[in-house]
Amino acid sequence: MSLDIFWFLPTSGDTRYLGKSDFGRPPTNEYMRQIAVTAENLGYDGLLIPTGSSCQDPWVTAASLIPVTQRIKLLVALRTSISGPTAAARQAATLDQALHGRLLLNVVPGGDATELAADGIFYTHDERYAAADEFLGVWRDLLAGDTVDFKGKYVHVEGARNFHPPVQQPHPPLYFGGSSPAAHELAAKHVDAYLTWGEPPAAVAEKFADVQRRAAAHGRKLRLGVRLHVIVRETNEEAWAEADRLISKLDDEDIRRAQENYARMDSVGQRRMAELHGGRRDQLEISPNLWAGVGLVRGGAGTALVGDAQTVAARLQEYVDAGADSFVLSGYPHLEESIRFAELVFPLLPGKKPVTLRDQVLTGGAFDVRASKV
DSSP states (O other), X not given: OOOEEEEEOOTTOBOSSSSSOSOOBOOOHHHHHHHXXXXXXXXXXXXXXXXXXXXXXXXXXXXXXXGGOSSOEEEEEEESSSSOHHHHHHHHHHHHHHTTSOEEEEEEOOSOHHHHHHTTOOOOHHHHHHHHHHHHHHHHHHXXXXXXXXEOXXXXXXXXXXXXXXSSSSSSOEEEEOOSHHHHHHHHHHOSEEEEEOOOHHHHHHHXXXXXXXXXXXXXXXXXXXXXXXXXXXXXXXXXXXXXXXXXXXXXHHHHHHHHXXXXXXXXXXXXXXXXXXXXXXXXXXXXXXXXXXXXXXXXXXXXXXXXXXXXXXXXXXXXXXXXXXXXXXXXXXXXXXXXXXXXXXXXXXXXXXXXXXXXXXXXXXXXXXXXXX
16 A cells, blocks of 8 residues: 655745754745655655644745646645635645645634634533534535535535536545544535644544544544654664654743643644643653654644654554554754655655655766766
8 A cells, every 4th residue: 555645845944953053945936946846756645734823834835836847746835714605615626736746735613712813702611513513514515516505603605616616526635633523523514635733643642533433423534644753763772862852952941832822722622732742842752763852842743753764664654554644744953854754754655756766876977887887
């Protein structure tokens, strides 16, 4: 079985250290393009373009990558709380046409009430998912070519149509991640692929089973995936040293402020991430080679697989055994780590081609011994 391996576009900025850093990189469009082109050349299947108040706009960012990419798919945030389904359908169809069928959409009802309030949205947790249910029902019908009249509690359209269909029929595939019962039910009813943040494999297997059970009740079956960071080096010792270095500039006050901020959110997934480490530095390996240090100060996906290539590939296989066929990965800095992961781990993954001349003798000069007839 071939795996889909996606990389991540850091549209809120990049860094070599979490927390305070003298090595931060702004999310310029030139840097985003550099990461995208590198990921495509390395053989990654897709790029996740995130959303949030600190991120650049994902749709504009995706459009900027059209001239510099040809194959890689773009997984773009579809915000169901802050957009209407008719305009969003038109945007999706237009971008899918421009990408010649390379668009994927990541459904985001929103996990931070404070952030949503800044956009003028004041839904409770379950209201966000109820609104997303109505939104996606209308959105899917529009892209299937229907004229839609619908009056619900959150969405009301009359005579809505989408005149220019997307390349992918009936619509670009929908991805989604969420941990609450309401989120699982939304996934079961509407999306094509369910993603979870990187919890221990047994916990991920439980979430996968619940989502698939709910999907079966709707006569559906979903693809499954995991969102993780990776820290891979040539040896396990080097990888763990890099994990320690990544958080070496954090102090206790940085962690306290970050954890207080995340505790105010009503996201079940964010709460589960926080519970993995409890804000403590001394219990970060929560499962073999699964490290929760990223989540000390980063919201969202907060765990990383740490180890040498063989170890990381083995841990990925544990998620595959639980049902995953897709992984959305990231690492710091994102440009260099995308190269390192592809060079070291791709040769060990099904369906991925090596990107290095492994086992060949190279000198890196004009008189490389490969050319020698001696």
